[in-house]
Amino acid sequence: MFKYYLQLAWKSLKATPVVTFLMVTAIALGIASCMGTLTIHHMMSKDPIPEKSQQLFALQLKSYDENQSSWGGFDDGFPSQVTYQDAMNLRRAKVALRQTAMLRTGGAVQVENSDVAPKLEPIRAADSEFFAMFNAPFGYGSTWDKNIDEQPVEVVVIGNKLNNELFGGGNNIGKTIMLNQKNFQIVGILKDWQPSPTFYDLNGGGFGDAEQVFIPFSLLPVHEYPSWGNNSSWKYEEVFTYQDKLASETHWIQYWVELKGDVNIQSYQSYLKAYIEEEQQGGRFTRKDAAADLKNVTHWLNYNEVVSKDNSVLVGLSFLLLVVCLVNTIGLLLAKFLRRAPEIGVRRALGASQTQVFLQHLVEVSLIGFVGGAFGILLTQLSLWLLKSNYSSYESLANMDLTMVLIAPTLAISASVLAGLYPAWKICRTQPSIYLKSQ
Amino acid sequence: MLQMQNINKIYRTELVETHALREFNLTVKEGEFVTVTGPSGSGKTTFLNIAGLLEEISQGKYMLDGVDVVGLKDKELSRLRNEKIGFIFQSFNLIPDLNLFENVDVPLRYRGFSAKERKRRIEEALEKVGLAARMKHLPAQLSGGQQQRVAIARALAGEPKFLLADEPTGNLDSLMARQVMDLLKDINKQGTTIVMVTHDPALARSGQRNIQIVDGQVCDFSQFNRQEFIDSKTENDSSSTQDKVTETSEV
Numbered sequence: 250m251f252k253y254y255l256q257l258a259w260k261s262l263k264a265t266p267v268v269t270f271l272m273v274t275a276i277a278l279g280i281a282s283c284m285g286t287l288t289i290h291h292m293m294s295k296d297p298i299p300e301k302s303q304q305l306f307a308l309q310l311k312s313y314d315e316n317q318s319s320w321g322g323f324d325d326g327f328p329s330q331v332t333y334q335d336a337m338n339l340r341r342a343k344v345a346l347r348q349t350a351m352l353r354t355g356g357a358v359q360v361e362n363s364d365v366a367p368k369l370e371p372i373r374a375a376d377s378e379f380f381a382m383f384n385a386p387f388g389y390g391s392t393w394d395k396n397i398d399e400q401p402v403e404v405v406v407i408g409n410k411l412n413n414e415l416f417g418g419g420n421n422i423g424k425t426i427m428l429n430q431k432n433f434q435i436v437g438i439l440k441d442w443q444p445s446p447t448f449y450d451l452n453g454g455g456f457g458d459a460e461q462v463f464i465p466f467s468l469l470p471v472h473e474y475p476s477w478g479n480n481s482s483w484k485y486e487e488v489f490t491y492q493d494k495l496a497s498e499t500h501w502i503q504y505w506v507e508l509k510g511d512v513n514i515q516s517y518q519s520y521l522k523a524y525i526e527e528e529q530q531g532g533r534f535t536r537k538d539a540a541a542d543l544k545n546v547t548h549w550l551n552y553n554e555v556v557s558k559d560n561s562v563l564v565g566l567s568f569l570l571l572v573v574c575l576v577n578t579i580g581l582l583l584a585k586f587l588r589r590a591p592e593i594g595v596r597r598a599l600g601a602s603q604t605q606v607f608l609q610h611l612v613e614v615s616l617i618g619f620v621g622g623a624f625g626i627l628l629t630q631l632s633l634w635l636l637k638s639n640y641s642s643y644e645s646l647a648n649m650d651l652t653m654v655l656i657a658p659t660l661a662i663s664a665s666v667l668a669g670l671y672p673a674w675k676i677c678r679t680q681p682s683i684y685l686k687s688q
Numbered sequence: 689m690l691q692m693q694n695i696n697k698i699y700r701t702e703l704v705e706t707h708a709l710r711e712f713n714l715t716v717k718e719g720e721f722v723t724v725t726g727p728s729g730s731g732k733t734t735f736l737n738i739a740g741l742l743e744e745i746s747q748g749k750y751m752l753d754g755v756d757v758v759g760l761k762d763k764e765l766s767r768l769r770n771e772k773i774g775f776i777f778q779s780f781n782l783i784p785d786l787n788l789f790e791n792v793d794v795p796l797r798y799r800g801f802s803a804k805e806r807k808r809r810i811e812e813a814l815e816k817v818g819l820a821a822r823m824k825h826l827p828a829q830l831s832g833g834q835q836q837r838v839a840i841a842r843a844l845a846g847e848p849k850f851l852l853a854d855e856p857t858g859n860l861d862s863l864m865a866r867q868v869m870d871l872l873k874d875i876n877k878q879g880t881t882i883v884m885v886t887h888d889p890a891l892a893r894s895g896q897r898n899i900q901i902v903d904g905q906v907c908d909f910s911q912f913n914r915q916e917f918i919d920s921k922t923e924n925d926s927s928s929t930q931d932k933v934t935e936t937s938e939v
Contacts, residue, residue: 253797264785595781598742599795599842600770602763682737685777685854 258613276621279574281628302546313483345506390437408461594684610673618665622658695748723895774843778855833864
């Protein structure tokens with residue numbers, strides 16, 4: 250019977266093209282508004298590294314002055330970054346399975362080929378384990394030698410996009426690029442890699458492009474790279490030179506560790522406790538309740554409110570618009586179905602049960618929902634494309650993945666069926682004898 | 689075939705109760721051709737709707753082909769209607785968006801026949817009414833008489849035991865009306881029980897038996913006592929229904 254109902258539905262839709270157009274448009278608009286905001290919300294809330302999100306941890310230290318009850322902008326009083334001194338102490342200990350200190354900086358990138366104009370690029374200074382920790386895949390070469398984390402050498406890993414821009418692609422391991430007019434040898438070229446959000450550094454909001462240039466963290470004091478991220482300090486210090494900054498209590502370095510299993514986590518926490526006690530004894534940490542905290546990726550994203558409340562409100566509003574569209578559709582469906590009451594009277598007389606009439610109409614509204622959903626996806630794609638064209642920060646967010654493409658028709662059909670329930674129920678309950686005499 | 693005992697049908701609104709049928713008794717035997725007449729508002733349509741399982745009764749007993757239909761659920765009533773009853777209406781009631789083939793197909797779809805079986809039955813039924821060549825036409829492309837013949841084909845396609853016709857010639861000219869009546873008589877001769885409501889006295893005589901419904905009741909005309917009728921009419925004047933019923937013997 251489903252095929253028969255589908256045939257009847259198609260005939261019915263063709264018979265009333267204007268009403269069909271209005272209903273499909275209403276549903277398409279409602280779906281497009283929902284899917285647009287939902288797609289952004291979905292991409293924002295997506296686990297950027299599901300295979301490792303429970304074993305990568307952002308490290309925080311609460312070591313500021315005891316007289317300050319809270320500092321750093323978070324409710325739990327832990328600042329999101331660490332000082333250079335702490336970063337250096339922690340990375341020297343090498344207790345975690347993998348670890349990296351890092352900083353977003355930037356500089357002018359040049360190659361010998363004069364046809365390629367120099368360009369200003371953000372640069373990530375990190376340790377050699379950064380790529381393995383965050384599953385950044387190599388197309389050519391690999392990360393730099395571990396010794397370079399201690400003994401700085403001018404080596405660089407570049408991204409695929411920059412490799413294409415500078416060299417037109419291909420294996421360029423061993424070639425040299427200039428960063429701020431200093432030669433760096435390429436040791437690795439990444440494949441396309443764009444975690445979304447860029448959870449390892451949320452200073453810029455987390456939805457910008459991943460860097461295309463990676464250099465050893467150990468080069469920081471050598472070339473005195475400036476911070477392109479947040480720098481905050483809980484006390485006044487006279488910072489005139491780069492060395493002053495390295496020795497200061499300014500929090501400007503991100504620190505991540507990879508820990509596998511509870512035992513590994515507990516042993517690292519014990520190490521952190523011991524480190525804090527050592528710093529307290531040394532007189533650097535004056536706070537009695539100085540503490541360290543580890544937050545895995547999921548926790549870290551929630552903690553930083555990567556998906557803002559505004560975004561959730563927007564999703565709610567778009568669903569309200571869908572409801573408005575559905576209410577209009579209900580009205581149109583009611584008018585359309587009730588106009589068909591005489592035909593239903595005949596069908597009932599010829600043996601159609603109330604259930605069959607009900608199902609016939611639900612199939613019709615499902616078809617409307619399906620068509621509306623299909624147009625809704627097209628409208629969503631158009632709106633996302635417009636968003637990306639006008640705001641580059643939405644490049645990685647305004648994309649419908651398979652989940653969203655599947656959700657759209659499901660939502661459209663469910664919403665249409667919901668809208669059609671009352672009209673279908675109403676028409677199946679009509680008394681056929683009323684219409685048989687008067688048709 | 690059809691047995692109605694002490695049937696009452698009351699329509700209730702907030703202000704008034706209308707007795708459309710009261711203590712209504714009627715038996716129609718298998719293979720009979722019964723015509724039903726009566727003044728407007730006498731309860732003919734209510735009787736037809738109840739006989740066709742389109743309305744529920746308020747009280748009484750109704751057996752259709754040996755099945756007690758009182759209290760049956762909608763699904764069972766629909767199945768009975770589909771399998772046992774064929775309808776022919778005054779205004780044909782063809783579905784305008786469907787062609788003749790699809791119109792005749794409607795009851796067969798609900799019966800659950802295979803596509804092959806449906807096609808055979810549709811072609812056979814349209815052949816019987818002389819419209820097999822026009823099965824792809826829409827109803828609007830046919831004359832009134834042809835439309836009624838399609839409606840008859842639709843009613844016959846499911847091979848029902850019982851045909852209910854409500855003024856089947858009411859919208860037709862005399863020539864077409866005669867053709868339709870001949871077709872109904874032919875169908876009846878092949879064993880289908882027919883109950884036909886009509887206003888036309890000539891058509892009323894064309895059945896094997898004519899019953900008259902007056903005041904929502906059927907009564908035996910042979911036992912009719914004029915004075916009793918007048919007396920009872922006077923008593924019943926306060927009620928909302930008016931007439932009394934007569935049943936004539938075989939024509």
